[in-house]
Amino acid sequence: MRTYVIGDIHGHRDKLQAAHRLIAKDRAEQGDANAPVVHLGDLVDRGPDSRGVVDCLLAGLEHGEPWVVLKGNHDRMFSGFLDDPDYHDPGLRAELNWTHPRLGGAETLASYGVTGVGETFLSDIAAQARLKVPVAHRDFLAGLETSFARGQALFVHAGIRPGVPVERQTETDLVWIRAPFLEDTRDHGVLVVHGHTPVEQVTHYGNRLNVDTGAGYGKALSAIVVEGQVAWLLTPRGRVPLRHE
Structure with a gap:
């Protein structure tokens, strides 16, 4: 039950394209063209080419690539802003909004050719964005799933609320949760593979596997492969085992 995973883009x-090349190399070595590639969300914000990321993912899916793309909190904030410039995500601190410099919304808007963030009313920025962000992108982001289960693993953006069945998890927890999940050492019944909280290197904690290595802060975007509850980091030199902490 092989599954490839790419962290927060x-x-x-x-x-992203470099991560896909690593996966293609491993696919060729394993003789497996059908294992899915799960993208753990946070497709947009902070980096220079959010539009290009969405274009790349849409093109692959339209071409029939076995890709799964999950929703991250940044993707949800972008969608919310396009629907309503006054939207405030329930997982976000009250004093912040999506266009705050810490969150990277301005960089996403710039990739679509939207200008004036911080210089004019948010309603004007949102009106401009609705004209420049393709409907296909808006529909894609709004329709992203929040979890994907395969074999002995559950793939989500941020994590799960411990002790709550998967079918009763809230979307806000799946895309925002940190402390209650990160601090819990119990067996969740599956290996929870997630991103959202940057770490220096992909880390296997036994009950969960964190794949976010800080691409949003200029660091690496990691690609891994999971087989059962065993995982490897993909590198140009091949697989590197990810051992439990």
């Missing part, structure tokens, strides 16, 4: 199309 954050607008880095070049890093």
